[in-house]
Amino acid sequence: MPRGMYKSGRLRKIFVKTPGGKTTVQYRQRKPSAAVCSTCKKPLLGVPRELPAKMANMPKTLKRPERPYGGILCSPCTRKRVQQEARSQK
């Protein structure tokens, strides 16, 4: 039987075949959910889905697109937002 802490489903299971032929279970941390656009809720492209520790070591330019609202809005939503801003300024 697995230990109590492994029964809660907090960790994901990986089945690994050992050289002796047995299949053992290893437990890995689950990845966080993918980043989504704040208006249309679609998953954002160009934002990696990694553990927080790995994200902290990554440079900023690898974690989001290099444009205004990059990493917050998807590209079609960004265009709409910028267009509205340009029209409202007049």
Place this chain on the structure above:
Amino acid sequence: MTLFSIGRICVKLAGRDAGRKCVVVEAVDDRFVVVDGNVRRKKVNTRHLEPLAETIDIKNKASHSDVATAFEKMGEAVWDKKSKKPAARPRRVKKARAAEEKSTKKPTKKDSTKVVKEVKKPVEEKPVDVSKETAPEVVEKADENPVKPKE
């Protein structure tokens, strides 16, 4: 006379320059134009531009300096290329190590080379190689330099 005629002020919608003002400098065909101003000078699709009411008088294929002067008159910012050389950073030297280097009056060959490497001044490197007699003087100068930025 199309909407995206030469001199039309636009706002870029797509890419890293999104939200910045630019002016149409050249019409390539019915879909593409060359823009300049507070953006990188680039051929862009007109679908990625939002035209504004304003227009300015500029020549066909006007240079970046012409556009820059026109934008400065309007009171708009102008995109400028960043210089390639990064700013020199003050190098950190540990206090204990700096004190050790000061106390040793006659450094050996290895020490002198180490100090020169830290400072990275090609002008001072040459005299060390040519004449060993001048080496201690150079080292004393080198000791002063890393301490200065801390003060």
